[in-house]
């Protein structure tokens with residue numbers, strides 16, 4: 001046997017947690033490098049009746065990769081990328097193993113197709129996230145407003161089925177009844193949070209990369225002006241291949257402060273100027289396109305619109321080209337990164353503290369309504385928090401920033417309260433981060449019995465021994481034997 005299974009000793013403690021700061025326990029861990037090793041490890045675990053928790057880059061923020069006992073299978077060593085793009089029916093397809101990171105994928109695509117030729121649009125902003133993790137959590141990120149769901153860029157998946165055989169499923173191949181409607185089988189694994197099995201290879205759909213890129217940060221002295229500006233941009237829509245606003249992000253002052261505090265320690269953004277203290281909020285946007293002139297014109301239109309909302313051209317940062325845009329994107333990314341650092345340091349003092357962030361889309365709310373609601377809720381609860389996120393696709397994140405364990409518990413109550421409110425008003429309570437373990441209780445409280453029963457039925461069908469990812473989404477340990 002080639003497989004290596006290690007006891008979960010001190011050396012592997014980091015593998016018991018992820019970016020949510022939720023932590024768990026396990027008896028053993030493995031780092032398979034091939035499908036054959038995966039098969040052997042699974043056979044051994046099945047034989048012992050041991051459950052398996054799957055991990056990619058452990059950058060998830062709902063504890064999906066955190067084990068609740070059993071074995072941890074970390075896929076970071078399954079990280080090879082095919083050396084050419086296959087063209088099939090006009091589509092550019094690239095096969096990758098699940099442990100490839102987003103950063104490595106981007107580098108490899110550039111190497112294979114040439115700089116600026118092709119790209120894989122899903123971008124949950126965290127470069128160390130793995131393709132397997134992104135697909136399994138159905139992560140989206142900033143540019144989904146224009147580019148759409150991650151599922152649109154996954155053509156086929158290989159996974160290990162319950163008979164111990166590797167199966168490739170291609171988009172459009174087979175429909176399954178789920179939640180009362182027929183869905184493409186592949187879409188059960190995308191966003192399935194690993195509960196139906198391990199993905200061992202993904203065929204990704206690449207698209208032409210934009211040849212012209214702009215990034216602009218607009219800073220406002222008044223957050224109402226900022227929100228009104230962003231809302232107008234949202235209503236105007238994205239654009240087309242020639243020139244489109246692909247990213248539209250709102251960032252409040254508290255979020256700016258938290259990122260600025262970490263900025264000196266972040267090499268990729270530390271040379272950016274400080275944001276003047278009078279600025280109360282900002283919008284970050286990206287414009288992608290194929291025509292220099294059309295992109296410049298669109299940037300000009302946005303500058304004009306921002307001036308109508310009392311943001312002068314001196315209150316903007318604009319950068320062009322891949323490198324420049326990457327820098328501004330890194331500043332936006334510094335916000336959640338810094339929030340996570342804050343929570344991590346608090347959780348070191350008070351074990352049990354985890355990230356408290358919303359991931360919801362209120363029905364019929366503008367971004368202005370959503371920010372008002374979040375601010376009011378924080379004020380009423382006497383808690384601090386920051387608000388940032390995807391204004392374009394209508395889901396802003398509120399992250400609660402507790403100072404101690406008491407505030408953490410109040411924060412959890414607040415999170416449950418606003419999520420319930422969203423669901424009761426017909427909104428979507430969980431849009432892109434998944435449920436994992438952190439939001440499992442909330443999910444159970446909001447989902448009807450019928451919904452949970454349907455997930456359990458599918459789980460039993462595809463994973464009859466309940467081997468994969470125990471505790472994710474639904475507490476399958478409570479399932480009675482059939």
Ligand SMILES: Cc1cc2nc3c(=O)[nH]c(=O)nc-3n(C[C@H](O)[C@H](O)[C@H](O)COP(=O)(O)OP(=O)(O)OC[C@H]3O[C@@H](n4cnc5c(N)ncnc54)[C@H](O)[C@@H]3O)c2cc1C
Nearest residue numbers: 056057058059060064124130132133136139140141194199
């Ligand atoms: C700073 C920061 C910012 C972020 N911003 C965004 C954002 O804007 N939008 C967004 O959507 N997300 C965001 N995320 C979260 C994002 O969802 C995760 O980073 C990413 O999707 C998870 O990838 P991973 O490889 O780290 O997966 P992990 O955390 O390791 O795992 C995630 C889930 O996938 C499962 N899994 C992993 N590999 C496999 C496999 N091969 N087969 C089956 N299941 C598998 C795991 O069991 C787990 O349930 C952010 C995270 C961070 C840290």
